[in-house]
Amino acid sequence: MEIKVEGQQEKQKITLIAVLLAGSCFLTYYFHQFLQTGTVFTHLFYIPIILASLWWKRKGVAVALFLALFLLFSDTILREYVLTANDYLRACMFVTIGVAVALLSERIAKTQEKTAHLNKVLYAIRNVNQLITKEKDRDRLLKGACDNLTQTRGYYSAWIALLDENRDVVTTAESGLGKDFLPMANLLKGGTLTDCGKKALGQTEVVVTKDPLSTCIDCPLLDQYRGRGAMTIRLEHEGKIYGIASASTLIDFLSDEEEQSLFQEVAIDIAFALHNIELEEKHKHAEEALQKSEEKYRSLTDDVLDSSSVGIFILDSDFGVVWVNRALEDYFDVKRDDIIGKDKRQLIRERIKDIFENPDSFAHTVFTTYDDNTYIERFECHVLPYGTRKERWLEHQSQPIQSGLYAGGRIEHYYDITTRKQAQDKLTASLKEKEVLLKEVHHRVKNNMQVISSMLSLQSQHITDKASLEMFQESQNRIRSMALIHEKLYTSEDLAHIDIASYIHSLTHQLITTYHTLASRVNMDIAITDIFLTITTAIPCGLIINELVTNALKHAFPHQQKGTITISMTPSNKDSLILTVSDTGVGFPEGIDFRNTTTLGMQLVTSLVEQLDGTITLDRSEGTTFTITFRGGVEYKRKNIEHGKSTDTDR
Amino acid sequence: MAKARILIVEDEAIVAVDIQKTLQKLGYDVPAIAFSGEEALKKAEELHPDVVLMDIVLRGQMDGIGAAQKIYERFGIPSIFMTGYSEELLERLNILQPLLYVIKPVEINELTTAIDTALKEA
Numbered sequence: 001m002e003i004k005v006e007g008q009q010e011k012q013k014i015t016l017i018a019v020l021l022a023g024s025c026f027l028t029y030y031f032h033q034f035l036q037t038g039t040v041f042t043h044l045f046y047i048p049i050i051l052a053s054l055w056w057k058r059k060g061v062a063v064a065l066f067l068a069l070f071l072l073f074s075d076t077i078l079r080e081y082v083l084t085a086n087d088y089l090r091a092c093m094f095v096t097i098g099v100a101v102a103l104l105s106e107r108i109a110k111t112q113e114k115t116a117h118l119n120k121v122l123y124a125i126r127n128v129n130q131l132i133t134k135e136k137d138r139d140r141l142l143k144g145a146c147d148n149l150t151q152t153r154g155y156y157s158a159w160i161a162l163l164d165e166n167r168d169v170v171t172t173a174e175s176g177l178g179k180d181f182l183p184m185a186n187l188l189k190g191g192t193l194t195d196c197g198k199k200a201l202g203q204t205e206v207v208v209t210k211d212p213l214s215t216c217i218d219c220p221l222l223d224q225y226r227g228r229g230a231m232t233i234r235l236e237h238e239g240k241i242y243g244i245a246s247a248s249t250l251i252d253f254l255s256d257e258e259e260q261s262l263f264q265e266v267a268i269d270i271a272f273a274l275h276n277i278e279l280e281e282k283h284k285h286a287e288e289a290l291q292k293s294e295e296k297y298r299s300l301t302d303d304v305l306d307s308s309s310v311g312i313f314i315l316d317s318d319f320g321v322v323w324v325n326r327a328l329e330d331y332f333d334v335k336r337d338d339i340i341g342k343d344k345r346q347l348i349r350e351r352i353k354d355i356f357e358n359p360d361s362f363a364h365t366v367f368t369t370y371d372d373n374t375y376i377e378r379f380e381c382h383v384l385p386y387g388t389r390k391e392r393w394l395e396h397q398s399q400p401i402q403s404g405l406y407a408g409g410r411i412e413h414y415y416d417i418t419t420r421k422q423a424q425d426k427l428t429a430s431l432k433e434k435e436v437l438l439k440e441v442h443h444r445v446k447n448n449m450q451v452i453s454s455m456l457s458l459q460s461q462h463i464t465d466k467a468s469l470e471m472f473q474e475s476q477n478r479i480r481s482m483a484l485i486h487e488k489l490y491t492s493e494d495l496a497h498i499d500i501a502s503y504i505h506s507l508t509h510q511l512i513t514t515y516h517t518l519a520s521r522v523n524m525d526i527a528i529t530d531i532f533l534t535i536t537t538a539i540p541c542g543l544i545i546n547e548l549v550t551n552a553l554k555h556a557f558p559h560q561q562k563g564t565i566t567i568s569m570t571p572s573n574k575d576s577l578i579l580t581v582s583d584t585g586v587g588f589p590e591g592i593d594f595r596n597t598t599t600l601g602m603q604l605v606t607s608l609v610e611q612l613d614g615t616i617t618l619d620r621s622e623g624t625t626f627t628i629t630f631r632g633g634v635e636y637k638r639k640n641i642e643h644g645k646s647t648d649t650d651r
Numbered sequence: 652m653a654k655a656r657i658l659i660v661e662d663e664a665i666v667a668v669d670i671q672k673t674l675q676k677l678g679y680d681v682p683a684i685a686f687s688g689e690e691a692l693k694k695a696e697e698l699h700p701d702v703v704l705m706d707i708v709l710r711g712q713m714d715g716i717g718a719a720q721k722i723y724e725r726f727g728i729p730s731i732f733m734t735g736y737s738e739e740l741l742e743r744l745n746i747l748q749p750l751l752y753v754i755k756p757v758e759i760n761e762l763t764t765a766i767d768t769a770l771k772e773a
Contacts, residue, residue, distance in 0.1 A: 487730075
């Protein structure tokens with residue numbers, strides 16, 4: 001369309017010039033032929049001359065030449081009388097004016113062209129700048145920049161090569177060259193820089209190649225540069241060189257400083273954009289690396305938590321559930337996703353009823369620690385089976401989180417102690433079984449002794465001799481005193497120790513029933529508390545008391561005499577016991593050595609005291625007092641405190 | 652007045668015989684010994700004793716307390732328990748009225764006193 005308009009205008013111009021020329025020719029002819037006198041009116045001639053020179057510049061000068069020659073020709077042919085110097089002068093004038101106008105017009109046109117070109121370049125720069133602010137992808141930025149530089153026809157072609165730290169080409173972009181750039185791209189990627197590129201890397205200013213055809217014979221783009229030159233510049237920001245950019249434009253524009261500085265500006269802008277992209281990439285990489293390491297750490301923590309056989313709750317400072325591990329999901333048959341983020345108190349209120357055997361006690365214990373800001377230590381809870389949930393015994397503990405993201409929160413552990421608990425139960429059961437067995441043995445022993453006692457009793461029913469009968473009775477009593485030890489053992493809580501006070505009460509009751517005639521006049525005073533003896537000590541000890549009390553009952557209170565028998569047992573030192581059996585009776589006969597009597601009772605006492613590593617003394621000053629001291633030979637216990645040597649107990 | 656008739660229930664034969672002989676020597680009529688609760692019920696029904704001398708630990712399903720309860724319910728015959736010193740059974744015995752017991756091993760003096768009391772109460 002524009003071309004058509006231009007064509008039409010061109011025709012009109014030619015027509016107009018032709019008409020004006022025709023007019024000028026006629027005017028010359030008219031003056032020279034008809035008037036013959038005077039000077040040709042040539043002022044009109046300047047119109048076609050100026051117009052032609054304006055429109056067609058140097059070519060337009062032809063019109064001036066034509067008119068000059070025509071005037072001189074006409075002068076020579078048609079005016080025979082006069083040859084005035086005027087016409088020569090005028091012809092010269094025509095040519096001078098024509099040339100002057102043509103030169104002037106040419107100059108104006110060039111300035112206009114240059115301004116238009118610079119405008120295009122500016123427009124391109126604007127577009128590049130706009131692109132820079134938007135584009136975050138390096139390759140698209142480079143391609144877009146090249147496109148912008150050529151699209152506005154500011155430059156014929158443009159290409160950019162990016163370099164790494166080693167000055168090796170990383171990537172290239174171009175516009176306006178297309179396939180023709182391939183050899184250049186290959187050359188660059190192959191590690192060879194163009195001469196202009198090498199030069200550009202070494203300087204901040206634009207490298208101008210005005211005549212590539214003769215200076216850049218090796219350049220693969222040579223064919224593309226016919227009639228054009230190139231500007232090449234490094235892309236540099238804050239000392240870092242990102243690459244080189246090159247653009248081709250008319251050779252005429254190349255030397256223009258404005259042109260160069262605009263191109264430099266583009267290069268600075270692109271370098272800045274590359275710098276920003278690089279920063280962003282670095283930032284992104286750092287962020288990615290951080291995220292990756294965080295993920296790694298997180299997954300590691302999760303793996304560790306999940307592989308643990310301890311059920312774990314992690315709570316934040318508001319008792320919100322932050323995390324639960326797999327073991328916990330398994331123990332309570334809950335799903336992590338249903339629990340994380342929920343309030344732990346509410347979970348306890350809503351869920352535990354069907355989980356624990358004693359939900360109220362559990363809730364109370366846990367809530368108390370929440371309210372008081374304390375922590376749970378070894379709280380055992382019994383998880384009941386339901387669906388896929390197994391029955392378990394768990395030991396619950398909690399501890400504070402001191403630092404980090406959840407500081408102020410707490411970690412709650414649930415240790416599976418089911419196996420331990422079962423083993424414990426088994427052990428308890430087994431112990432119970434053994435206890436029952438031991439009780440049965442003691443019961444059996446007691447029964448057997450009763451049978452022996454009954455046998456002696458049956459045997460003695462045929463005896464009429466009083467002394468013999470008494471001997472049988474005493475034997476029976478001795479057996480019973482031993483049987484009583486076994487009875488005390490199997491009826492007490494502690495199967496290893498005998499409460500000696502209770503034993504002596506029963507023993508003396510038995511004896512006084514045997515000697516029932518004395519029951520009303522002899523008082524029994526037993527002053528023993530808190531002494532527990534083992535069976536090995538208790539049996540000889542019981543026999544000693546049996547003999548001494550029997551002795552007192554038989555001999556101390558003749559002739560209806562009243563009195564008291566006192567038995568006491570007191571610990572004296574750390575590991576010794578003092579047993580006294582005294583009576584307020586007639587007193588042990590003078591002149592009789594109790595260690596050397598013929599009576600079986602006193603012989604037994606002496607032997608048993610020796611067996612227990614003790615000493616026995618007799619005090620006859622007031623009634624009869626036997627004092628027996630067991631030194632270290634007796635193991636005894638007072639209110640759960642062990643005394644004495646255990647080494648001597650097996651004797 | 653003829654001496655009372657007594658049934659002894661005791662799973663240790665020799666102990667039982669000892670008590671039987673002793674009581675017989677004192678003039679009591681002791682026609683039989685039962686070794687289990689079931690046997691005691693049978694013999695109580697057959698012999699109609701005035702009083703039963705009952706051991707607490709017996710062979711078989713029934714213990715002395717159960718047997719004594721049944722005998723009292725069915726035949727109105729009182730029992731005197733023979734027990735060890737600290738048998739926890741004493742508490743269970745408390746529910747029985749009248750409660751009579753003697754400490755094992757049985758002393759004959761205690762036993763005769765208990766029998767006399769039992770006969771008087773009955």
